[in-house]
Amino acid sequence: MTDPDRAEDSTDTVAEPPSDDRGYGFPVALWRGLDRHRPPGVTRIQRWRSPLRGLWLTSVFGSVLLVTLPIVIVTGLLSYIAYGPQFGQAIPGDVGFLKLPTFDWPTDPSWLYRLNQGLHVGLGLILIPLVLAKLWSVIPRLFAWPPSRSIAQVIERVSLLMLVGGILFEIVTGVLNIQYDYIFGFSFYTAHYFGAWVFIAGFVVHVAIKLPRMWQGLRSRSMREVMRTSVADTRPDPYEPDGLVSEDPAPATVSRRGALALVGGGTVLIAVLTAGQTLGGWTRHSALLLPRGRTRGDGPNDFQVNRTAFAARIDPKTTGDAWRLTLGGGPTPVVLDRAALSAMPQHTAVLPIACVEGWSTTETWTGVPLRELARLAGVPNPLSARVSSLERGGAFSRATLQANQVAHPDALLALRVNGVDLSPDHGFPARIIVPALPGVHNTKWVAAIAFEAGTT
Ligand SMILES: Nc1nc2c(c(=O)[nH]1)N[C@H]1C(S)=C(S)[C@@H](COP(=O)(O)O)O[C@H]1N2
Ligand SMILES: [Mo]
DSSP: OOHHHHHHHHHHHHHSOGGGOOOOOSSHHHHHHHHHSOOHHHHHHTTOOOTTOSHHHHHHHHHHHHHHHHHHHHHHHHHHHHTOGGGTOSSSSOOGGGOOOOOOOOOOSTTHHHHHHHHHHHHHHHTHHHHHHHHHHTHHHHTOSSSOSSHHHHHHHHHHHHHHHHHHHHHHHHHHHHTTOOOSSSOHHHHHHHHHHHHHHHHHHHHHHHHHHHHHHHTTSOHHHHHHOOSTTOOOOOOOTTSSSOSSOOOOSSOHHHHHHHHHHHHHHHHHHHTHHHHOGGGGGGOTTOOTTOOOOSGGGOSOOSSOTTTTTOOHHHHSTTOOEEEESSSSOEEEOHHHHHHSOOEEEEEEEEOTTSOEEEEEEEEEEHHHHHHHHTOSSOSEEEEEESSOSSTTSEEEEEHHHHHSTTOEEEEEETTEEOOGGGTTTOEEEOTTOBGGGSOSSEEEEEEEOOOO
């Protein structure tokens, strides 16, 4: 730094009013330079004038998200584990240092994965209006200029970018997946998994930085007061430099109570339009936001179909009398036709199919327990079972089951559902159905099961 520079700096400091002394950190010249080179659009963006914007409203939205988003995060990570990364069948397979601890996904209660995915997808969708409201409430800060005044603030801004970018990315990829609309060139699961970690990192830093401020905000107004305040009596929060409150707030056109009702109403509307897919029964008719599961079968097979036999290119000739089931892993392969399977002792269990996309359906399945098939194959206590379908190619044509998933008495190779033969779309001649198994691993049109022998 040369003397003239310093001289200029000091003149500036003297010339500027104290309120403009912006508390720059190191390196001062950088932050000051940024401050002076304000991009043209910024001033316009900062002219948001809603008198509702302020620490209280942001803190209310933030506190609800603080409680609910961790549920979405945890159920998302659990779903990845439920897919069985230990068998290389979780997607993405190779996640480097972001590897999660794995454990054998339980088979009890049978509705565990249904609950997990219902929460993940259901809450994820329901929270969209709240996330948008939260973003709306802080929008002047997202475009704050200068973007930073110290290195510590750079970290905060980057975490904010990860948080906002991450959550919008997760919402978009999540919604597109449940709408079956793969418009991207990359795998949805891979994008959603890595996007989640970006979001989680941003979320953790943001919570750590903002928690005291949120607490302060929540206590700045009483909820009861807010609920009693009409539009006419709605006043802005006190102005603070660098805060959320506009320097020149417009008169209120809606009360804080009204804003909360609007956001609450939005979440309820989404809940009504989606919850039916998980809850079932008559509520399913209102699940209009979920195009999946509209293709259904007839009579007892009348429940949603993820992928039809036609779409999976199952040749009807291969599912008729020519069909055979091959049990491998024992001393010699065991080959059975459908009559032989039907002649074995049958077991009936009421079990849900719960798809990663959040929809689920509980039906009454009848077939041969997998552990009986393992015994027949000569592998009484298998470490795992590799199931393959008649379907060729695609991620859904095979699945590996854990030891506990084969051993459970209700884990079936189902031949029938609700008292009749499976329909072609539901996997005739035989399909897998295992308690609490992610839907995708309940392989349809099974052709072979290879049991992996244990050490005993
Ligand atoms: N062979 C095969 N099995 C499959 C599928 C598939 O596409 N092919 N879809 C899976 C998925 S993603 C789900 S959620 C369930 C859906 O079962 P359903 O169509 O009988 O309701 O089947 C699973 N089994
Ligand atoms: Mo699925």
